Amino acid sequence: MLTPADATTDGDATLLQPAQFRAALRSDVTRGLGASPKWLPPRWLYDPLGSELFEQITQLPEYYPTRTERAILTQCSPAVADITGARTLIELGSGSSDKTRLLLNALQERLPGITYAPVDVSASALAQAVAALSTDYPGLTMAPLVADFTTNLALPPLPGPRLLAFLGGTFGNLLPDERAVFLRSLRSRLAPGDRLLLGVDLVKDPDRIRAAYDDAAGVTASFSLNVLTMINRELKADFDLDAFEHVVLWDPQNEWIELRLRSRREQTVVLHDLGLHVRFAPGEDLRTEISAKFRPRRLADEMSKTGLEVTHWWTDPDRLYGLALVARDDDLTPPR
Incomplete structure (x- = not known):
């Protein structure tokens, strides 16, 4: 996410302007808090503090995705480099770009x-990563x-072949219809x-999945609640x-985790800049994120329906x- 102070434009990047940031936030909050059930897009979790908290989450013992993905990348990055012959690496949702180094090296x-x-949507995280x-x-x-590549995917016209890395499981934060739109948009932009x-x-x-999003130290809880601080x-x-x-919550039918903020009591929240009064009933939830989990066959089917094909697959011993x-x-002809 951007803050108005972060939103600038220079010769090295095209950044959202403060007016764009504010318009997007106002629109999302108005629509999400006016819906039933209430929701907010997960992109607003990542202000500077939210990005810092998420980096802490990736180091927690319960949070297996980051270290498992890093281990797989350690093994497969040379093969990815050989298969793709990429001259440009574009990383969607780059964050700290920590695991990216494995691909860059290869x-x-x-x-x-x-x-x-x-x-990335977080200007602060992007600036820190670029500096490092x-x-x-x-x-x-x-x-x-x-x-925000999930709503306006634009790939920079850089030398090809290009390798797009979409790591960290962020793909699972999209609802099924959103994933289909994203994949079709992506396909149309692949050269x-x-x-x-x-x-x-x-x-x-499911117990292992739930623990990854509800750690004993409470870091994920702070990460989730921080979106309210940002809106304030x-x-x-x-x-x-x-x-x-x-x-x-684990949704067994959709096979995804939901992060929610639950109202402890009846209350009315006032958003002065929007002129909104939002009522919460006791026990009412505000969904801040979903994180879908996949089966290899289902993933391949999603790709196939949007004109894409999985050509190579890597996983860890525990899958x-x-x-x-x-x-x-x-x-599907390998690049020369």
Whole structure:
């Protein structure tokens, strides 16, 4: 997410302007809090503090996705570099770009002089990542972009073949219809030879999944509640954080986790900038995120319905997590 202070434009990146940030926030909050049941898009969880809290979450013992994905990337990155021959790495939802280094190392070993284009909604996380990579990879060409790629996917016209990395299980934060729209949009923007490397969390014991989103230290609860602090700050609202609790639910039919904020009592929240009075009944939930879990066959079917095909698949020994290499179904000839 952007804050107005973060939203600027310079020669290296195209960033949202303060007016765009505010318009998007106002629209999402108005629609989400006026719906039944109430919801907010997960992108607003990632203000500077939210991004910092999420990085803490990735280090927690209960949160298996990050370390499992890193282990898989350690093993498969050289193969990904050989298969794709990518000259540009575009990372959607780049965050701290920590795991990205495994791909960068493999790609640079095969072809020095590649370009890296991190794309993220958090300007602060993006700036920190770019600063760190500039120090550690002095010859790396970078083209950072602050954008919400889930609503307006625009791939920079950088040298091909391009490898798009969509890691961290963020794909699972989209509802099924949103995933279909995203995949069709992505397919239309893939040039010949381009590939997508997609990270997905897999269906497993629901208790293990729940624990990853409801850690004993309460970091995820703070992460979830922080969205109310952000709305208070940006829209002059009066959410009382003590009046809400962090709730994690497993939906066995849809095979996804839901993060919710549950009202502890009857209350009315005033959002002064919007002129809204939002009533919460005791026990009423505000959904802040879903995180879908996948089965390999179901994922392949989703891809096929949107004109994409999984060409390679990597997973860990316990099959907790998977990485899929994806191509347009009419572009399955390996790049030269």
